[in-house]
Amino acid sequence: MDLPCLHGWRLTGREAVALQRELAEKVVLADGLPRPVRTVAGVDVSYERNGDSFFAAVVVLELPDFKLIEEASATGRMSFPYVPGLLSFRELPVVLDAFSALRTVPDAVLVDGQGIAHPRRFGIACHLGLWTGLPTVGCAKSRLCGSHLPPAPHKGDWVPLLLDGEAVGAVLTSRRGVRPLYISPGHRTDLPSALRLVQSCLGSYRLPEPTRLAHLLSNRLRLQARN
DNA sequence: GCGACAG
DNA sequence: ATCTTGTCGC
Incomplete structure (x- = not known):
């Protein structure tokens, strides 16, 4: 994929916050x-x-059988x-580098973090959705903000994640008896479609298959880079 | 002022 | 995120 480069970002925290406020208005929250x-x-x-x-590692899987289509990676410096x-x-600079090495254009992207x-x-x-133009879904392992009741401990159960009285996400039990996942639309998705997508990506582990395999790959790259 | 706080 | 062995539980 051809993507804009983010190296050269030399922002202060305050500038980054201001940029987020601007960019947030460009996010599309309709199902694409x-x-x-x-x-x-x-x-x-x-x-x-x-x-x-x-x-950074990106994997592309085919549904519904999670067949591996392509994987790409990149390395970078912090x-x-x-900062929460x-x-x-x-993370986006190195993530975009990995995406530029990708030949496949996926239908959607599952990101390890919030939408x-x-x-x-x-x-x-x-942010990744805006930069790639692809539909994205945030799939975080823990909460950044918002409040919720505890979801029932069975796979597929969920409760809304509320922020300022608005349902910004879903707190999903992805597997029996594990800590829930925090799902929220990133770009070109709405909450129902984001939730449906994640549910269709659940296998036998807490993390959905795409992010789980990306995690394995990035970890593998880091370990073999030592030797 | 005091906690909370994705990865 | 990362450092870490064994161990308790479904």
Whole structure:
């Protein structure tokens, strides 16, 4: 994919916040997913322990059998600290590099982090969606903001995630007895379609297959980069 | 002022 | 995110 480059971002936290407020207005929260969704990408980033380098991995799977279509990766250097609410400014540069190495254009992307379940409604899934133009869904392992009741402990059960009285996401039990996942639309998806997509990607693990495999790949890259 | 806080 | 062995439980 041809994508704009984000290296060269030299923003202060305050500038990043202002940029998020601007970009949040460009996010499209209407369902733009094809029916049926055939290919789903998953993306994840792995960090080097001491160092300043990290590894991004993207995998593209075919539904409904999770057949691996393509994988791509990239490595980069940290240029922005981890600040809750500003994750995309840290991870997006290397993530976009991985996407530019991809030949397949997936129908949708599952991102490891929040979508609009974010203080300024602009989590990393929104940012990635805006930059790639692809439908994206945020699929985080823990909560950034918002409140909710505990979902029932059975696979597929969920409760709304409320922020300022608005349902910005869903708290989903992805597998029996595990901590729930925080699902929210990123770009070109709405909550029902985002939730349906994640549910169609659930296998036998807590994480949906696309992000689970991307996590494995980025981890593998980091470990073999040591030797 | 005090907690909360994706990865 | 990452550092870490065994261990308790479905």
